[in-house]
Amino acid sequence: xxxxxxxxxxxxxxxxxxxxxxxxxxxxxxxxxxxxxxxxxxxxxxxxxxxxxxxxxxxxxxxxxxxxxxxxxxxxxxxxxxxxxxxxxxxxxxxxxxxxxxxxxxxxxxxxxxxxxxxxxxxxxxxxxxxxxxxxxxxxxxxxxxxxxxxxxxxxxxxxxxxxxxxxxxxxxxxxxxxxxxxxxxxxxxxxxxxxxxxxxxxxxxxxxxxxxxxxxxxxxxxxxxxxxxxxxxxxxxxxxxxxxxxxxxxxxxxxxxxxxxxxxxxxxxxxxxxxxxxxxxxxxxxxxxxxxxxxxxxxxxxxxxxxxxxxxxxxxxxxxxxxxxxxxxxxx
Amino acid sequence: xxxxxxxxxxxxxxxxxxxxxxxxxxxxxxxxxxxxxxxxxxxxxxxxxxxxxxxxxxxxxxxxxxxxxxxxxxxxxxxxxxxxxxxxxxxxxxxxxxxxxxxxxxxxxxxxxxxxxxxxxxxxxxxxxxxxxxxxxxxxxxxxxxxxxxxxxxxxxxxxxxxxxxxxxxxxxxxxxxxxxxxxxxxxxxxxxxxxxxxxxxxxxxxxxxxxxxxxxxxxxxxxxxxxxxxxxxxxxxxxxxxxxxxxxxxxxxxxxxxxxxxxxxxxxxxxxxxxxxxxxxxxxxxxxxxxxxxxxxxxxxxxxxxxxxxxxxxxxxxxxxxxxxxxxxxxx
Numbered sequence: 001x002x003x004x005x006x007x008x009x010x011x012x013x014x015x016x017x018x019x020x021x022x023x024x025x026x027x028x029x030x031x032x033x034x035x036x037x038x039x040x041x042x043x044x045x046x047x048x049x050x051x052x053x054x055x056x057x058x059x060x061x062x063x064x065x066x067x068x069x070x071x072x073x074x075x076x077x078x079x080x081x082x083x084x085x086x087x088x089x090x091x092x093x094x095x096x097x098x099x100x101x102x103x104x105x106x107x108x109x110x111x112x113x114x115x116x117x118x119x120x121x122x123x124x125x126x127x128x129x130x131x132x133x134x135x136x137x138x139x140x141x142x143x144x145x146x147x148x149x150x151x152x153x154x155x156x157x158x159x160x161x162x163x164x165x166x167x168x169x170x171x172x173x174x175x176x177x178x179x180x181x182x183x184x185x186x187x188x189x190x191x192x193x194x195x196x197x198x199x200x201x202x203x204x205x206x207x208x209x210x211x212x213x214x215x216x217x218x219x220x221x222x223x224x225x226x227x228x229x230x231x232x233x234x235x236x237x238x239x240x241x242x243x244x245x246x247x248x249x250x251x252x253x254x255x256x257x258x259x260x261x262x263x264x265x266x267x268x269x270x271x272x273x274x275x276x277x278x279x280x281x282x283x284x285x286x287x288x289x290x291x292x293x294x295x296x297x298x299x300x301x302x303x304x305x306x307x308x309x310x311x312x313x314x315x316x317x318x319x320x321x322x323x324x325x326x327x328x329x330x331x332x333x
Numbered sequence: 334x335x336x337x338x339x340x341x342x343x344x345x346x347x348x349x350x351x352x353x354x355x356x357x358x359x360x361x362x363x364x365x366x367x368x369x370x371x372x373x374x375x376x377x378x379x380x381x382x383x384x385x386x387x388x389x390x391x392x393x394x395x396x397x398x399x400x401x402x403x404x405x406x407x408x409x410x411x412x413x414x415x416x417x418x419x420x421x422x423x424x425x426x427x428x429x430x431x432x433x434x435x436x437x438x439x440x441x442x443x444x445x446x447x448x449x450x451x452x453x454x455x456x457x458x459x460x461x462x463x464x465x466x467x468x469x470x471x472x473x474x475x476x477x478x479x480x481x482x483x484x485x486x487x488x489x490x491x492x493x494x495x496x497x498x499x500x501x502x503x504x505x506x507x508x509x510x511x512x513x514x515x516x517x518x519x520x521x522x523x524x525x526x527x528x529x530x531x532x533x534x535x536x537x538x539x540x541x542x543x544x545x546x547x548x549x550x551x552x553x554x555x556x557x558x559x560x561x562x563x564x565x566x567x568x569x570x571x572x573x574x575x576x577x578x579x580x581x582x583x584x585x586x587x588x589x590x591x592x593x594x595x596x597x598x599x600x601x602x603x604x605x606x607x608x609x610x611x612x613x614x615x616x617x618x619x620x621x622x623x624x625x626x627x628x629x630x631x632x633x634x635x636x637x638x639x640x641x642x643x644x645x646x647x648x649x650x651x652x653x654x655x656x657x658x659x660x661x662x663x664x665x666x
Contacts, residue, residue, distance in 0.1 A: 024626055028484060035483070035663045132480075138627035140477035147465075147473040150368070151361060151647035276619075276633055279612040286609075286631075293357055293644040294471035297634035298619075300609055301627060311626040314484035323656070330368045 004033045007321060008043035008075040010101075012067070012092060013083035014052040017106060018045075020306035021080055021313050022056055028314060036322055044070045067092055071099035078317050081105040090114040097121040097129060102320035106133035106309050112210035116220035122326050123333040130316035130328055135208040136161060136285050138308030139301040140315075142328035145215065145289060149329060152291025154216060158254040159287030160280050161208040163303045164192045164199035165231050165251040167283040169268075172239050173248055179234060191283050201230035202251065205266045209253035212287075215329050216255050217262035229267035242270045248278045276300070337366045340654060341376035341408040343434075345400070345425060346416035347385040350439060351378075353639035354413055354646050355389055361647060369655055377403045400425055404432035411650050414438040423447040430454040430462060435653035439466035439642050445543035449553040455659050456666040463649035463661055468541040469494060469618050471641030472634040473648075475661035478548065478622060482662060485624025487549060491587040492620030493613050494541040496636045497525045497532035498564050498584040500616040502601075505572050506581055512567060524616050534563035535584065538599045542586035545620075548662050549588050550595040562600035575603045581611045609633070 009025060011018045022042045032038050045053055046067060050060035070076055079096040081103060083089045090110040096103050098121055105111065111118060111134055122129035132142045136159070148154060160166050164186055171182035183200065186192035198204045206223045213221040231251050242249050247270040255264040271278040276298045280286040285303025290296050302308035319325065342358060344351045355375045365371050378386055379400060383393035403409055412429040414436060416422045423443040429436050431454055438444065444451060444467055455462035465475045469492070481487060493499050497519055504515035516533065519525035531537045539556045546554040564584050575582050580603040588597040604611040609631045613619040618636025623629045635641035652658065 024484060031486070032483070138624075139630060140473070140480045140632075143476055143480045144473035144632070147476045147648045147652075148644070150365070150651040151357060151644040153364070274614065276609055276612055279609055281607065291471075291644060293640045293647075295635045295641060297472060297632070299473075299477070299630070299632055301630035307626045308628060311481070311484040311624060314626075315480045318483040319480075
C-alpha cells in the first residue's frame with residue numbers, strides 16, 4: 001500500500017543533466033516518499049526521438065516531441081527544463097508556468113535574460129519557478145540567501161561562480177602554468193568546452209551574477225548591464241605578483257548594494273589568503289554573502305556537473321511540491 | 334493601514350542573545366512585514382525583574398516572572414528560549430510546545446540532552462521546534478542540510494563548531510603561541526570564558542555534534558555517547574609537525590554513517606591545506622556536509638555572538654510562522 005501523493009515530472013531535454021535528474025528521481029524515490037509523502041515519477045520527456053530515453057533506461061513511450069502534449073497532461077505537476085540556452089527554453093518555461101506547471105530549471109542564460117518576465121509568469125499562474133541549480137550548481141545558495149534575508153539586509157556578495165575559470169586560475173597558481181596550457185588541460189578533463197569563450201570571457205559568470213544581483217536588487221539586472229572582464233589576459237606574472245602580496249587571483253562576480261541600487265561586475269580580482277575564497281580550488285565554486293547581522297557567510301561546493309546539478313534540481317522539485325513558495329527567494333512582481 | 338498578521342513573540346531570558354533578538358525584531362520589522370506579511374512584536378519577556386528590559390529599551394511592563402502567564406497568553410505565537418543550560422530550559426521548551434507555542438532556541442545543551450523528548454513534544458502539539466542557531470550560530474546550516482537531504486543521502490559531516498578553540502588553535506598556528514598564551518588572549522578578547530572547560534575540553538562541540546549526528550541518524554545520539562578529546566594537550570610541536578606535512582590542527586566534530594549507524598567523535602585532527610576547513614580562521618565556524626550526489630559542501634560563518642545568533646533565531650521565527658514545518662529537518666517521532 002502506497003498512500004503517497006503521485007506526482008508526474010516532465011523533463012525537457014534528456015542530455016547529461018536531464019538524464020542525471022531522471023536517475024536521481026529513481027534512486028531517491030523511496031526516501032522522498034518516506035520524508036515528504038510524495039511518489040515522484042518521470043512521466044514525460046521532451047526529446048527529438050526515443051534514443052536518449054532508451055540509453056537512460058527510461059521507457060521509450062515517455063518521449064514526445066510536443067510541448068503542448070506535456071502542458072495539457074494533468075498528471076504532470078512539475079516541468080524540469082534542462083535544454084540550456086535562451087531560446088526556446090525561456091518561452092517554454094513561460095508556457096509551462098502559464099499552463100499551471102511548476103518549473104525547475106538550471107538554465108542561467110534563459111533566466112538571467114528574462115528574469116522579470118518569468119517571475120511574473122510564475123506569480124500570475126500561482127506556480128513555482130525554482131532555479132537553485134542555475135547558480136552554484138549543487139551549493140545550497142538560494143535557500144541560504146532566503147534564510148539569511150529573513151533576518152538581514154544583504155549588503156554585498158561576491159563569489160567564484162564559474163568552475164572552468166577557477167580550474168584554469170588554480171592551475172596557473174599552483175603549477176605555474178600559462179593560460180593556454182591550463183586551458184588545454186581543462187579541455188582535456190572536460191572542464192572546458194572546445195570553444196571556451198562563454199567561460200573564459202566571463203559570460204557564464206555574468207549570467208549567474210545577474211540572477212544573484214536581480215534577487216539582491218529586487219529588480220531585473222540584465223546581464224548586458226554587468227561590467228565584464230574575462231581571464232584571457234591574466235599572465236603568470238600577474239599570478240606571481242599577487243602571490244608575493246599574499247594574494248591569489250580569482251574570477252569574481254561581485255554585487256554591492258549602494259544607495260538602494262546594486263552595482264555588479266565580473267572580473268579577475270586579487271583575493272587575500274585570509275579569505276576562504278582564496279582557497280577554493282580546481283573547479284569548485286563558492287559564494288560569500290554578507291548580511292548586516294550575520295556578517296560574512298561562505299558557501300562552497302561543486303558548481304557544475306550532472307550529479308550536483310541534479311541534486312539541486314531534485315531539491316527544488318520537492319520544494320515546489322511541498323512549500324507553496326513561488327520563487328526560491330521572495331520576489332515582488 | 335497595516336494588514337499584516339500581528340504576531341507576539343515571548344523571550345525567555347533577556348541576556349546578550351535575548352536582547353539582540355529583541356533589537357533585531359525591531360530593526361527588521363518593516364522588512365519582515367513587507368516580505369512575509371507578518372507584524373512581529375516582542376510582547377512578553379521572562380526575567381527576574383524589569384531592569385534588563387529597561388536597559389534594552391523595552392517597556393518594563395512586558396516583563397513577567399511567570400512562565401504560565403506567557404503560556405496562557407493567546408497573543409504569544411512564538412517562544413524564544415535564550416536562557417542557556419539544560420535546566421530549567423529543557424522543561425520550559427517542552428511546556429511551551431505543549432501549550433501550542435512554536436519554540437525557537439539556540440540552546441545546544443538542552444536540545445542535545447533532550448532531543449527525542451523535545452521533538453516528540455513538538456510533533457504531538459503540532460508546533461514547531463526550531464534550532465538553527467544552536468549549531469554554527471548564524472551559518473545557514475540546518476536549512477542547507479534539509480535542502481541537500483531532499484536529493485542526497487548525507488553520508489558524513491565534519492566541522493569546526495566551536496569558535497573559542499578555533500581561535501586558540503589559529504593563534505597557536507599563525508603566531509606560534511602556546512596553548513596557555515593563546516587561551517589567555519582568547520579570554521582577554523571575550524572569546525573564552527573565565528572557566529574555559531566547556532570549550533577547551535570539547536563539551537560545547539559535543540553538544541552541537543550531538544544535534545547534527547541525531548539528525549543524521551534519525552535517532553537521538555546523546556552527547557555522553559560521543560567520543561570526546563579536548564585541545565588542552567595540543568602542543569606547539571604538534572602544530573609544527575602538522576605544518577611540516579602541509580596540514581593544520583583543528584578541533585573537528587565528525588559524524589559518519591556506517592552500516593546504518595552513525596559514528597560520532599570530537600577531537601583535534603590534522604586537516605590538509607587542500608581542504609577549506611584548514612583555512613577557517615579565528616573564531617569562525619564551518620561544517621562540511623557530504624551528500625552522495627552533490628559531493629562535499631562547506632558552509633562557513635560566525636558560529637557565535639549576539640548578532641549572528643539573533644540572525645538565525647529571527648530566521649527561525651519567520652520559518653515557524655510561514656512554513657508549517659515542525660522541525661528544521663524532517664524528523665520521524
